[in-house]
Amino acid sequence: MLRETFVELLANYTGNTQLINELWAEIEKNYSSKKRHYHTLQHLEHLLKQLQEIKGEILHWDTIIFTLYYHDIIxxxxxxxxxEKSATLAEKRMRQISVASEHIERCKNQILATKSHAQSPDSDTNFFTDADLSVLGQDWSIYSQYYQNVRKEYFIYPDFVYNPGRKKVLHHFLSMKRIFKTDFFFGKFEEQARINLAHELAIL
Known part of the structure; x- marks a missing residue:
């Protein structure tokens, strides 16, 4: 599904099948790195599923799908x-297939927004960053696998270094008035997300 969606997306901008295949191979390779445990193709699949549920609410669907594929490519x-590096590479690849500059800038801004997941004046950006955080509101079995995979990505750090940083992140989310900025994701995931975050914090 991921590959098919990507090919369909790029076919709107180029008829160069070889280039499309090369760009997909790059995405597949990067997200399949052995150093990755959470920021993987499975993460992209989850994001795509979440966004498809609200496709009718998205103003610039192509752009948000470009954002999906490139937001964690680096x-x-x-x-x-x-x-920043992911946004730069996204711009380079989108220019290769002649995507309009305004869409490229929007994509880059959405990728950069995943750094803080802060409220944005752009509704599509809020939908994307909420979808990116939707793992926080999954059932505990899925959430626990998520935070364990995040820990694996930071394996080089011992617990006495990692745990304080992770606690800071958890406290940050729990201190927010709303974790999810859009009403759709707020209603769907907010309550469970707070339960999960508090549970992980207690375990740490």
């Missing part, structure tokens, strides 16, 4: 500029 747990 990911290294040691670096703090993954979003």
């Amino acid at each position: 990911y290294n747990s040691l670096n703090s500029n993954n979003e």
